[in-house]
Amino acid sequence: MKYSDTIIDNHIKNTHPLFRVVRYLVWLFTPKFEVIGKENLPEGAAVLVGNHSQMFGPVAAELYCPGKHYTWCISDMMEKDKVAEYAYKDFWSKKPAAVRPFYKLLAHLIPALSQLIFTNADTIPVYRDRRLMKTFQLSSEKLSEGAKVVIFPEEYEEYNNIVHHFQRGFIHTAKYYYRQSGEAIPFVPVYICPELKKFVIGKAISFDPDNKTDEEADRICNYLQDAISELAYSLPRHRVTPYPNVSKKDYPFNEKM
Secondary structure (H helix, E strand, O other): OOHHHOOOOHHHHOOOHHHHHHHHHHHHHOOOOEEEOHHHOOOOOEEEEEOOOOOHHHHHHHHHOOOOEEEEEEHHHHOHHHHHHHHHHHHHOOOOHHHHHHHHHHHOOOHHHHHHHHHHOOEEEEOOOOOHHHHHHHHHHHHHOOOEEEEOOEEEEEOOOOOEEEOOHHHHHHHHHHHHHOOOOEEEEEEEEOOOOEEEEOOOEEOOOOOOHHHHHHHHHHHHHHHHHHHHHOOOOOEOOOOOOOOHHHOOEOOOO
């Protein structure tokens, strides 16, 4: 696979030169994903929901997700004064105790680079303060342009050996978009498999605006968690890269429990 085979649009061509260098190096040293199930991807606006797979989910989305797309990114990684604390807690705090001091140091070395990367990539900032509605507004604007929005909503509580439970808040994207456009957005399950180098797209489920929001969040999240799991189970035996950055010896296999 050539670097030119990745998703490179006019936006990427006009980004900061250092970001373009970093993007190429990330492509060079990470798995080259094959996209499977493109026929399941709806035309036009849709929300793709996948397993985070540590850094591999966002990387695979940036480089290989078909069509114009924007990935949700926690705003802390775009604001230099918040990067170190968030990066250590979310990425490296589960590492073995012996190496945690190294990762704590690393977290304090990356803020400027993190801000540059995540503000140049095709991202939508996810705010957890009074700016929260801006996340849904920006997402709705991108969907209205016919783009895809990519979300990795896992939290730390395990759902099964494939995915962790999903945070429910992202469902409000569909509610906000419906109010703006009158259209029910489809949610598409995606399984990211670094070991087999697969980016697997499953069959979509559509938002039902007539349901209560809490019930709809449960219905859609349960479907997506199960659908992503089934995509993983359908592949040859492999180790699943989990959301928490734990030791590789603790990675589970894709075997039905």
